[in-house]
Amino acid sequence: MDYLWIRGGRPLAGEIVCQGAKNSVLPLLAGAIVFRQGCRIHNCPQLTDVEAALAILTRLGCRVRRTGGTVEVDPTGLTGNRIPRALMGAMRSSVLFLGPLLARTGSCCLCQPGGCPLGSRPIDLHLLGLQALGAEVERAEGWLYCRGKLRGAAITLPFPSVGATENLILAALGAEGTTTIYNAAREPEVADLIAMLSAGGANIAGGGSAMLQITGGLPQWAEYRVMPDRMAAATYLCAAAGTGGELRLLEAEPRHLQPVLQALTAAGCTISPGAGELHLKAPARLKAVSPVRTAPYPGFPTDAQAPLMAALARSRGVTVFEENVFASRYGHVPALQAMGANIRTAGAVAALTGVPELHGAQVEATDLRGGAAMVIAALQARGISRIGGLAHLNRGYADFPRQLELLGGDVKLERRGLPDELGRTEPA
Ligand code: EPZ
Numbered sequence: 174m175d176y177l178w179i180r181g182g183r184p185l186a187g188e189i190v191c192q193g194a195k196n197s198v199l200p201l202l203a204g205a206i207v208f209r210q211g212c213r214i215h216n217c218p219q220l221t222d223v224e225a226a227l228a229i230l231t232r233l234g235c236r237v238r239r240t241g242g243t244v245e246v247d248p249t250g251l252t253g254n255r256i257p258r259a260l261m262g263a264m265r266s267s268v269l270f271l272g273p274l275l276a277r278t279g280s281c282c283l284c285q286p287g288g289c290p291l292g293s294r295p296i297d298l299h300l301l302g303l304q305a306l307g308a309e310v311e312r313a314e315g316w317l318y319c320r321g322k323l324r325g326a327a328i329t330l331p332f333p334s335v336g337a338t339e340n341l342i343l344a345a346l347g348a349e350g351t352t353t354i355y356n357a358a359r360e361p362e363v364a365d366l367i368a369m370l371s372a373g374g375a376n377i378a379g380g381g382s383a384m385l386q387i388t389g390g391l392p393q394w395a396e397y398r399v400m401p402d403r404m405a406a407a408t409y410l411c412a413a414a415g416t417g418g419e420l421r422l423l424e425a426e427p428r429h430l431q432p433v434l435q436a437l438t439a440a441g442c443t444i445s446p447g448a449g450e451l452h453l454k455a456p457a458r459l460k461a462v463s464p465v466r467t468a469p470y471p472g473f474p475t476d477a478q479a480p481l482m483a484a485l486a487r488s489r490g491v492t493v494f495e496e497n498v499f500a501s502r503y504g505h506v507p508a509l510q511a512m513g514a515n516i517r518t519a520g521a522v523a524a525l526t527g528v529p530e531l532h533g534a535q536v537e538a539t540d541l542r543g544g545a546a547m548v549i550a551a552l553q554a555r556g557i558s559r560i561g562g563l564a565h566l567n568r569g570y571a572d573f574p575r576q577l578e579l580l581g582g583d584v585k586l587e588r589r590g591l592p593d594e595l596g597r598t599e600p601a
């Protein structure tokens with residue numbers, strides 16, 4: 174297992190470029206299957222989740238070529254429709270291959286996807302929508318078999334699920350007739366997927382709104398650039414804010430981050446959004462902010478809850494968090510408490526009382542954004558921290574240690590040589 178050693182107490186300062194969005198590139202790569210000729214995608218971040226998506230495409234018979242930040246996918250050789258358990262378990266986004274495979278081949282076989290342990294993460298909304306489109310779904314020995322000739326339908330999602338919206342958009346392109354999705358997710362990553370599909374000739378109306386209309390018909394070919402990663406941006410902004418530092422973030426999109434920018438401004442930061450970039454200057458010590466309630470876009474993003482909590486760990490006052498999107502998303506709290514943070518949780522609520530100082534500790538990430546929160550706390554803490562479970566961080570942050578070093582962080586990566594798997598713990 175690798176470890177990140179961090180000596181805290183130094184304000185971060187400097188300029189970095191925001192990576193391409195993990196939560197956009199993954200649906201785009203799954204969506205590559207529905208293009209008749211294929212697609213070329215730029216600004217793909219170097220992440221293990223992207224590698225897993227490329228491995229699934231290759232396993233399904235697509236030709237995949239990666240040159241730096243550009244990935245080309247040629248799905249004309251698609252032969253498979255079954256995704257191996259190991260690849261399904263690598264990430265949540267493996268479920269996003271369900272819709273495109275049904276659209277392209279009329280059948281698909283997969284098992285429960287992996288992903289961050291944030292409480293139960295069923296896929297019932299995905300299946301509800303696919304069945305409305307005419308797919309038959311059977312479960313046997315832990316496998317899910319889906320098949321059928323898809324027909325356009327009107328689907329109302331009980332919850333604006335991001336993944337279910339993306340899966341249903343892709344499936345609907347293979348359906349006969351028009352599909353309308355009500356209460357669709359409005360996250361920018363959904364709009365990014367719609368933009369790439371439309372660039373290939375797909376007919377999709379309502380991108381960015383809660384009502385989408387998809388006319389059946391597969392797109393041809395598109396070349397597309399992934400949007401900036403708003404959660405990576407939120408993470409680096411919170412790291413600079415928590416350490417009393419200053420950050421210029423290039424290739425960021427301020428309008429995707431309004432609730433986070435509002436919270437950091439309320440905490441005392443000066444934020445100047447520019448054209449495609451963000452500049453933040455933080456005071457030595459932040460102020461507590463009014464309750465942070467996570468919600469589907471355009472509400473406060475659940476993925477920024479843990480990073481903001483860590484940034485506010487040394488703030489003056491009490492900040493209340495309410496996690497309304499996932500059943501259990503305070504896995505990072507024990508580690509922050511081990512560093513001296515004063516946090517009390519009760520169900521969906523967490524009350525953070527800022528303390529004057531944090532101290533180093535040995536902790537282990539249990540999920541992607543929780544791991545980022547541990548890094549943000551360690552960067553503020555007096556003394557040295559050791560952070561394990563880096564496989565979680567490598568799923569969503571490209572070159573994380575290097576980016577923090579560029580900002581002046583005293584960060585060292587210790588490679589223990591053994592490849593780390595998600596969730597594997599050191600032998601006793
Ligand atoms: C996407 O996950 C993101 N992942 C998540 O980011 C993000 O937190 C989430 O959207 C919400 O914005 C990717 O895009 C790869 P959901 P997804 O379906 O699609 C429940 C990160 O850190 N639900 O909107 O899985 C579900 O349990 C990750 O980058 C059902 O009950 O999110 C959750 O409570 C973490 N049944 C809520 O809806 C379903 O069929 C939101 O899930 C689907 C979802």
